[in-house]
Structure formats: structure tokens, C-alpha cells
Amino acid sequence: MINIAILSAKGGTGKTTLAIALAHQYALANPDREVVLVDADNQGNVAISLDLRGENSLGAYLYRATDTLDLIQYRPEISFHVVESGRMHLYEAEKRIHLDENPVAYMKERLMGEFDSRALLIWDLPPTLSIINDNVLYLADYIVIPTHTDYLSLTGISNLLAYLEHFRSSQGVRPKLLGIAITLHREHVTQNRINRKSLEAAFPDLLFRSVIPLSTAIATAAQNHQTPLESPDTRARESYRSLVKEIHQRMISHQEAHG
Numbered sequence: 001m002i003n004i005a006i007l008s009a010k011g012g013t014g015k016t017t018l019a020i021a022l023a024h025q026y027a028l029a030n031p032d033r034e035v036v037l038v039d040a041d042n043q044g045n046v047a048i049s050l051d052l053r054g055e056n057s058l059g060a061y062l063y064r065a066t067d068t069l070d071l072i073q074y075r076p077e078i079s080f081h082v083v084e085s086g087r088m089h090l091y092e093a094e095k096r097i098h099l100d101e102n103p104v105a106y107m108k109e110r111l112m113g114e115f116d117s118r119a120l121l122i123w124d125l126p127p128t129l130s131i132i133n134d135n136v137l138y139l140a141d142y143i144v145i146p147t148h149t150d151y152l153s154l155t156g157i158s159n160l161l162a163y164l165e166h167f168r169s170s171q172g173v174r175p176k177l178l179g180i181a182i183t184l185h186r187e188h189v190t191q192n193r194i195n196r197k198s199l200e201a202a203f204p205d206l207l208f209r210s211v212i213p214l215s216t217a218i219a220t221a222a223q224n225h226q227t228p229l230e231s232p233d234t235r236a237r238e239s240y241r242s243l244v245k246e247i248h249q250r251m252i253s254h255q256e257a258h259g
């Protein structure tokens with residue numbers, strides 16, 4: 001099983017959009033592998049965007065309101081599955097997790113048996129530093145950080161890297177940070193360009209080369225219940241495809257280096 005966490009300590013950085021694109025592209029490239037997009041954010045944006053509904057959500061399962069978990073297939077011809085967040089259930093489950101003996105390992109111990117041992121799981125995370133984020137980092141193999149190229153997003157990255165360092169030293173686990181992805185960029189805006197260059201200078205090995213441009217089609221994809229790969233904007237679609245390829249390439253390189 002491989003677990004990829006889409007993490008950022010800020011809202012609106014493109015986590016959900018990237019998580020959906022990643023799930024879609026992976027499902028196309030790996031038809032014989034179970035690809036599951038798990039919505040761990042109680043905003044429930046994955047199911048809202050893709051217009052999916054299921055009873056047995058992540059929240060309901062963790063809250064023990066149910067002992068089955070629904071894996072909802074996106075479309076008959078596009079074979080990734082979604083686990084809905086369950087919104088209020090997830091919010092309530094979070095309180096329950098806090099009361100557990102080992103809160104950070106709650107999901108790893110109680111949930112992971114529900115998935116195929118060869119599954120690829122993509123975790124869409126909430127923007128807050130929370131016990132849910134801790135749980136996912138505890139079970140994650142890889143992390144991808146999406147960001148915009150505005151000032152607050154850049155400062156958000158430093159906060160996030162500090163949190164990751166703190167998490168690693170306190171929990172003794174080391175999910176591999178694959179990289180930082182620019183998920184909304186306006187090259188014609190001077191400040192965006194400058195900030196992109198600062199990111200390149202600060203994180204030369206972490207920053208992915210593929211950059212997602214600002215795109216009206218991507219902005220309306222959720223409303224139209226489409227994944228970014230189904231959007232009519234060829235340039236945006238291609239930039240997501242190439243970003244997913246880079247993410248995959250880095251994962252393979254890491255696996256080859258570490259067995």
C-alpha cells in the first residue's frame with residue numbers, strides 16, 4: 001500500500017483540486033491497481049466537487065457509527081474510488097480520537113485494514129494543523145505540498161515545514177516530502193513571478209518544475225463536477241498531467257533508493 005498526503009497549512013492552496021487530479025491520472029495509468037481518494041477534510045469538498053454521495057463515510061467509520069466504509073467509484077469508465085469525509089461525523093470523530101490512548105495512531109490501527117494491500121491512497125487534508133493531519137502523516141509514505149505564488153502562501157510553507165520537522169522528531173516517523181507544487185500561478189503578475197523565483201531559490205530540489213496556471217476552467221471544474229483532467233482547458237490539463245508524472249517519478253526514485 002502507498003499513502004500520499006496532500007498537505008498544506010493554509011486553505012485554498014489547491015489541495016483538493018490536486019488530490020482529484022492525482023487520483024484521476026493514477027487510475028488511468030494503473031487500471032489494475034485500486035486508487036482511493038480519501039477526503040479527510042470535514043469540509044467534504046471532494047464529494048461536493050465530484051457530486052458523489054455515500055452513507056458510510058470516513059467520519060462515520062472513525063466515529064464507529066458504521067463498521068463498513070463506502071468506496072464510491074467516480075465513474076464507470078474512470079476507476080478511482082472516493083471515501084467521503086462525512087463532515088459532521090468526522091468533526092465528532094476527531095474529538096473521539098483525542099480521547100484515545102494513542103491518538104496519533106488511531107487511523108493507522110483502525111482504518112487501514114479496509115484497503116487492498118496494493119492500493120494507492122491519496123489523502124486530501126484539512127488546512128489546519130489537527131489530529132486528523134497528524135494521523136495521516138503518521139501513516140503516510142509521501143507528502144506533496146501545494147502552494148500559490150502569493151506572499152501568504154509562501155510564508156505558510158515555512159510554517160508547514162516547521163510542523164513537519166516537529167512531527168518527525170516527536171513521532172519518530174519520516175514520511176518523505178516529495179516536493180512543493182505551484183498549483184495556481186500568474187506568470188504575468190510581477191509579484192507572482194518574483195515569488196516563484198524565491199521558491200526556486202529557497203527549495204531548488206523540492207519545487208516541481210510543472211506549474212499549474214490560473215485557469216477559469218479549473219476554477220469552475222468543481223461546479224461542473226469534473227476533475228481537472230476533464231476540464232476543457234488543454235494547457236491546465238497538460239500541466240496537471242505533467243505535475244502528476246513528476247510526482248510519480250520522484251516516488252519511483254525514492255523507492256529505488258530505499259528499497
Ligand SMILES: Nc1ncnc2c1ncn2[C@@H]1O[C@H](COP(=O)(O)OP(=O)(O)O)[C@@H](O)[C@H]1O
Pocket residue numbers: 008010011012013014015016017018045183184185212213214215216218219220221222
Ligand atoms: N489553477 C487554478 N486556477 C483557478 N482556480 C483554481 C486553480 N486551482 C484551484 N482553483 C480553485 O481555487 C479554489 C481552492 O482550491 P482547492 O483545491 O479547493 O484548495 P484547498 O483544497 O487547498 O482548499 C477552488 O475554488 C478551486 O476551484
Ligand SMILES: [Mg+2]
Pocket residue numbers: 015016017041045124125
Ligand atoms: Mg480542500
